[in-house]
Amino acid sequence: MKISAIFLSLIITIAASAEEKPSCCAEKESSAEAAGSVYQLDAKWTSQQGKELSLSDFKGKPVLLTMGYASCQYACPRLVADLMAIERELSEEEREAVQIVFVSIDPERDTPGKMTAFFKERNVDQSRWTGLVGNDEAVLELSVAIGTRFRKLENNDFAHSNMITLLTSTGEIAHKQEGLGTAPAEMVAALRKAITDVRKSN
Amino acid sequence: MKFTVLLLFLLIGVAIAGEIPPDMARAEGGEYVPMFGEISKPRRVAPFLIDRRPVTNSEFLGFVREHPKWRRSNAGKLFVDQGYLSHWAGDLELGETAPPEAPVVRVSWFAARAYLKSQGKRLPREDEWEFAARADATRVDASKDPAYLKRILEWYGKPTPDRLPDVSTMEKDIRGVSGMHGLVWEWVEDFNNQMVTGASRSDSSLDRALFCAGGAVNATNVADYAAFMRYAFRSSLEGNYTTSNLGFRGARDAEPTKPTP
Numbered sequence: 001m002k003i004s005a006i007f008l009s010l011i012i013t014i015a016a017s018a019e020e021k022p023s024c025c026a027e028k029e030s031s032a033e034a035a036g037s038v039y040q041l042d043a044k045w046t047s048q049q050g051k052e053l054s055l056s057d058f059k060g061k062p063v064l065l066t067m068g069y070a071s072c073q074y075a076c077p078r079l080v081a082d083l084m085a086i087e088r089e090l091s092e093e094e095r096e097a098v099q100i101v102f103v104s105i106d107p108e109r110d111t112p113g114k115m116t117a118f119f120k121e122r123n124v125d126q127s128r129w130t131g132l133v134g135n136d137e138a139v140l141e142l143s144v145a146i147g148t149r150f151r152k153l154e155n156n157d158f159a160h161s162n163m164i165t166l167l168t169s170t171g172e173i174a175h176k177q178e179g180l181g182t183a184p185a186e187m188v189a190a191l192r193k194a195i196t197d198v199r200k201s202n
Numbered sequence: 203m204k205f206t207v208l209l210l211f212l213l214i215g216v217a218i219a220g221e222i223p224p225d226m227a228r229a230e231g232g233e234y235v236p237m238f239g240e241i242s243k244p245r246r247v248a249p250f251l252i253d254r255r256p257v258t259n260s261e262f263l264g265f266v267r268e269h270p271k272w273r274r275s276n277a278g279k280l281f282v283d284q285g286y287l288s289h290w291a292g293d294l295e296l297g298e299t300a301p302p303e304a305p306v307v308r309v310s311w312f313a314a315r316a317y318l319k320s321q322g323k324r325l326p327r328e329d330e331w332e333f334a335a336r337a338d339a340t341r342v343d344a345s346k347d348p349a350y351l352k353r354i355l356e357w358y359g360k361p362t363p364d365r366l367p368d369v370s371t372m373e374k375d376i377r378g379v380s381g382m383h384g385l386v387w388e389w390v391e392d393f394n395n396q397m398v399t400g401a402s403r404s405d406s407s408l409d410r411a412l413f414c415a416g417g418a419v420n421a422t423n424v425a426d427y428a429a430f431m432r433y434a435f436r437s438s439l440e441g442n443y444t445t446s447n448l449g450f451r452g453a454r455d456a457e458p459t460k461p462t463p
Contacts, residue, residue, distance in 0.1 A: 035278035144311060144394055144441035145280060151395035159397050 038145045039171035043138030048115035048131040062194035063099045063167040067148045069106035070118040075162050078180045086184045097195045100129045169198045226251040227377040247333045253451035255369040260302035265317045281312035285444040303368035305449040311441040314389045314450040323452030325391040335382045337375040354428040357384045362447040389450040396437035
């Protein structure tokens with residue numbers, strides 16, 4: 001009798017614990033990110049300082065993100081100039097509240113060292129700017145998630161979208177600035193809203 | 203007994219050497235000039251394996267049973283839009299408009315890739331898909347034949363039926379691959395490699411303000427209007443998009459053939 005009671009309670013315990021975390025939902029619960037957040041992409045990246053990062057490590061502050069490559073002689077220097085133009089519109093306090101991320105679409109040639117040199121050449125503030133290098137898979141997934149188009153050409157150059165994407169502090173796309181030399185007013189307004197939203201939520 | 207052992211060794215040997223799975227066909231690869239790309243530059247396509255038919259509703263149902271994250275009510279908007287599997291009767295129920303053996307449609311690029319990853323496959327690259335799609339029932343490359351192009355264009359002009367036919371009803375090409383044309387459009391791995399904008403999709407020019415191009419990228423053979431339509435269609439897609447006529451099939455890298463002496 002005692003044994004059957006123990007057995008019964010064991011079964012109940014197992015059943016109860018199964019109810020707490022049904023196997024059907026374990027996979028869903030493991031993702032704590034918002035449904036539209038690019039921080040759900042779990043690829044590993046390397047920064048210009050050689051540090052291994054996930055995109056979700058940028059969580060907490062809005063991000064200005066662009067994709068290009070260091071040896072680009074065409075639009076990428078101008079994309080960097082456009083990012084700096086956005087920065088110049090911000091107060092020092094606002095600048096501190098934003099992260100700028102340049103993601104390489106050229107994993108074969110862009111090493112962390114090359115990203116550092118690319119940033120130095122353009123006098124960017126590396127305390128706020130991160131250059132990310134990842135593998136082909138990571139680059140493709142991120143480009144698709146944010147709607148950047150790119151293609152490797154026979155001469156090893158790339159054709160790619162000229163686009164700066166604003167991510168909220170939780171990694172959701174808040175605004176896209178397309179083209180080169182675009183007046184930054186709209187992006188700056190969207191960015192200020194993203195910064196205010198973070199302050200409100202804290 | 204000896205014979206059985208010999209046969210077993212032979213079978214194992216074939217498997218190790220990269221036997222083609224029964225659901226896939228091998229394309230030898232080679233050079234081809236894509237419809238849209240760098241002017242007059244043929245591209246080299248390595249040998250690859252491609253699924254003989256598109257993935258069906260019943261196959262995709264099996265996948266979402268195993269992977270709850272990809273059920274209709276669970277998948278997040280980064281990965282799928284609101285139309286995802288919306289023609290199914292429920293999360294785990296196909297219903298009237300999704301016959302089990304019809305190709306699965308209303309699936310996003312992310313969902314298609316997740317399915318194929320679970321099968322040890324990947325999406326075909328655009329070059330691979332286009333390379334394979336040139337075949338008809340008797341030729342590996344029928345793309346220069348106006349009659350072949352006309353047939354494809356006729357299909358492009360027809361509306362998609364509400365209830366898609368079974369994949370088994372589709373004509374097979376010379377490799378035994380069916381449904382490349384005439385049933386649904388299909389996702390490719392690198393669909394986002396086109397630099398044509400929404401505004402200028404009807405022409406073949408590149409908007410240099412929106413895209414950086416270190417080389418000329420343009421239409422090379424505008425006579426192949428069917429291919430042009432596919433490139434234009436792909437250029438309108440985003441990774442989470444789903445539509446009632448867009449499905450997918452799997453591919454794999456293939457071992458290169460040993461050069462014949």
